Amino acid sequence: xxxxxxxxxxAAAKTGKKWRLRLYVMDETPTSxxxxxxxxxICDDHLKGRYxxxxxxxxxxxxxAKGDQILATPTVVxxxxxxxxxxxxxxxxxxxxxxxxxxxxxx
Amino acid sequence: xxxxxKPAPVAALLxxxxxxxxxxxxxTGGGLPKGRPTLVCxxxxxxxxxxxxxxxxxxxxxxxxxxVLMAFEETEAELKxxxxxxxxxxxxxxxxxxxVIDYVHIEPGEIHESGEYDLExxxxxxxxxxxxxxxxxxxxxxxxxxxxxxxxxxxxxAELRRLFRWLKxxxxxxxxxxxxxxxxxxxxxxxxxxxxxxxLLDHRVNDQIATRHMRVVKYRGALHGTNEFPFLIGSDGLxxxxxxxxxxxxxxxxxxxxxxxxxLDSMLGGQGFFRGSSILLTGTPGTxxxxxAANFADAACKRGERVLFFSFxxxxxxxxxxxxxxxxxxxxxxxxxLLRFHSARPSLYGLEMHLATIFKEILEFEPSVVIMDPITSxxxxxxxxxxxxxxxxxxxxxxxxxxxxxFTSLTQGGHSLEQSEAAMSSLMDSWLLLQNxxxxxxxxxxxxxxxxxxxxxxxxxxxxxxxxxxxDVVDAYxxxxxxxxxxxxxxxxxxxxxxxxASHQEAARRKRELERTRAALERQISGLRSEHEAGAEELRxxxxxxxxxxxxxxxxxxELGRLRQADISLPSAARNHSGNGRGRL
Numbered sequence: 014x015x016x017x018x019x020x021x022x023x024a025a026a027k028t029g030k031k032w033r034l035r036l037y038v039m040d041e042t043p044t045s046x047x048x049x050x051x052x053x054x055i056c057d058d059h060l061k062g063r064y065x066x067x068x069x070x071x072x073x074x075x076x077x078a079k080g081d082q083i084l085a086t087p088t089v090v091x092x093x094x095x096x097x098x099x100x101x102x103x104x105x106x107x108x109x110x111x112x113x114x115x116x117x118x119x120x
Numbered sequence: 121x122x123x124x125x126k127p128a129p130v131a132a133l134l135x136x137x138x139x140x141x142x143x144x145x146x147x148t149g150g151g152l153p154k155g156r157p158t159l160v161c162x163x164x165x166x167x168x169x170x171x172x173x174x175x176x177x178x179x180x181x182x183x184x185x186x187x188v189l190m191a192f193e194e195t196e197a198e199l200k201x202x203x204x205x206x207x208x209x210x211x212x213x214x215x216x217x218x219x220v221i222d223y224v225h226i227e228p229g230e231i232h233e234s235g236e237y238d239l240e241x242x243x244x245x246x247x248x249x250x251x252x253x254x255x256x257x258x259x260x261x262x263x264x265x266x267x268x269x270x271x272x273x274x275x276x277x278a279e280l281r282r283l284f285r286w287l288k289x290x291x292x293x294x295x296x297x298x299x300x301x302x303x304x305x306x307x308x309x310x311x312x313x314x315x316x317x318x319x320l321l322d323h324r325v326n327d328q329i330a331t332r333h334m335r336v337v338k339y340r341g342a343l344h345g346t347n348e349f350p351f352l353i354g355s356d357g358l359x360x361x362x363x364x365x366x367x368x369x370x371x372x373x374x375x376x377x378x379x380x381x382x383x384l385d386s387m388l389g390g391q392g393f394f395r396g397s398s399i400l401l402t403g404t405p406g407t408x409x410x411x412x413a414a415n416f417a418d419a420a421c422k423r424g425e426r427v428l429f430f431s432f433x434x435x436x437x438x439x440x441x442x443x444x445x446x447x448x449x450x451x452x453x454x455x456x457x458l459l460r461f462h463s464a465r466p467s468l469y470g471l472e473m474h475l476a477t478i479f480k481e482i483l484e485f486e487p488s489v490v491i492m493d494p495i496t497s498x499x500x501x502x503x504x505x506x507x508x509x510x511x512x513x514x515x516x517x518x519x520x521x522x523x524x525x526x527f528t529s530l531t532q533g534g535h536s537l538e539q540s541e542a543a544m545s546s547l548m549d550s551w552l553l554l555q556n557x558x559x560x561x562x563x564x565x566x567x568x569x570x571x572x573x574x575x576x577x578x579x580x581x582x583x584x585x586x587x588x589x590x591x592d593v594v595d596a597y598x599x600x601x602x603x604x605x606x607x608x609x610x611x612x613x614x615x616x617x618x619x620x621x622a623s624h625q626e627a628a629r630r631k632r633e634l635e636r637t638r639a640a641l642e643r644q645i646s647g648l649r650s651e652h653e654a655g656a657e658e659l660r661x662x663x664x665x666x667x668x669x670x671x672x673x674x675x676x677x678x679e680l681g682r683l684r685q686a687d688i689s690l691p692s693a694a695r696n697h698s699g700n701g702r703g704r705l
Contacts, residue, residue, distance in 0.1 A: 039240040048235070071241065075248035082225045083241035085270070101270075103235030113232030 032064040033093040039086040040072045044103050048087035051104035059116045134341040137257070137293040140178025141171065143360030147345035148336060152317055157287050157294040159314040161306045162321030166332060167353055168297040170206070171321070172259040173199065174357045175295050177208045179257045180218035187257035188249040189221045192265035196221040206357050220249045226269035233271055239279040243286065250292060258287065258294040267308050284313045305337065316340045322348070331470050331506065334360055350506055352472030355480050372396065373522060380419030381412070383593030387569055387578040393550055394574065396522040398515045400545060402529040403554030407565055408586055409528040410434070412552070413491050414443045414450065415591060416526055421453035425488035428481060429461045432497045436461035447590045460485055466497045474498060475510050479517065490518055495527040495544070508544065515547050549573045557605045564606035566596060583609065
């Protein structure tokens, strides 16, 4: 089941559907900035022109944390394509991010 | 000079936050430590979530302290539904903005980790929820779910430590629930971070019957009950039974109520029991405990009072039928709604559940008289100390409501009657003992009043007879050979009659004999008297003869002297000289 989903997502990455990503951060800390930079680089490498990142600062909008079940910061939530995927951390480990976002089959 | 109404405490006591949970505030001496986190740990299904939820609900409803419930295991809808069955209007409190529920969804293995992070997201959510309603209470249920979702335990532990510190700074009274661990109190060692108050819940099975227990393991800076207290989850939430902290200050009544058996009333100072007192009726099997209880119920119903009859061995219909056989009609009382039966097998559920059911029934029906028949079979479903605790709790509850309670208690043969009830008797105001007297090939029932606090009562043993007209208490025969009952009493009575008759006859016989003896003696006396008279006559005749002879002799002598011409000698000389002559005469 999971394998099927993963293939579909992988296919979505290859075909031209638009990705919607949300990055939840807490204030403009070095970790937050690093996470944004890492995410942008990965998206540029794999989803050039087909992605949209929304950055949400929970310090300013704490009420938004509940909706996407945010526990940790920073957190990236892949809203589209479904299913929703969540990766937490500064995204410094490239392989883990690619697996988490289904940008690499298998792993 | 102005004086403050309250004396200043010697040392600033730890402020406490009342939980509003029955009994918990009594064991903790006022509640949980205010503004500090409390850890509630226990195995699955022992009531952790319920305790935490009740803490919030009561806080919001009773103490006007809004609360935040951060749930990691159950969704908002599930929580609302779960506690609604316990009478908590969680949904209503949420609507009125007294409680905020934040469900934190963690699916183990679904969160990918890459690089460093912290749990600021959780803090933000909690902070936002607290500030949105000005919450004073926070519940985290069950925080340990985080360990399943996040792999980096080092970060997690550091963040948890920070969370508890943050809660303290925030000044909220927090309850954190955690699963019981094998070697330690909690599975992930949360007790390491929460050091102010730890409550352990336990659900254990004794003789196939489960009972919940609560223990305050630790309460920094405050006295607390260290015992294990049984608690129950009833229809109105959690209820801890703190046996040692029961208050003894209920109102007492001087009103007396009749037992339904006139002679029994007269044994109890002529007026029966005190209203609101607790009565124990002990006896071996078949001594008529249920019958006396039913009579008591009948008398109360006839006065127009409501009676709640808990039966643990017989069904209501069986009791009604059996009482019919002694002329006691209970079904009109049942029909008129004055008498209500509640029958349940003691083994149906644990002691705590029984107690909860009993409380609920009493609360609903508001009876004047409660009968438990028999209390012993109910007590057998727990350990003896639990049973005693339950009875204490029950009596206390009934007395507070001025409800007269009658407990029957079955005593097994072989024990001393008084001793076997030692656990319970001290709680009772009046104690009637029913006993079987076996002898002469029959069995008879007797009863006596062992104690009756606050009233003069008879010290006599009475026999009571059960016939188709009901109960009749009669005097037992007390004679030189002891107490006699039944046909022995009847036999003794006729024996006495016979012996009276016999003694009458005996007296008459002795009288006749005496008279005979007397008559014989009289006859003897008259014989002797005639003999005596005969003797006297003879004496007189002898005297006469002697006189005549002397006269004759003197005449003869004088004649002789005259004839011999001699002087008349002295009579003595004459006698000496005339010795031969007289002998010849």
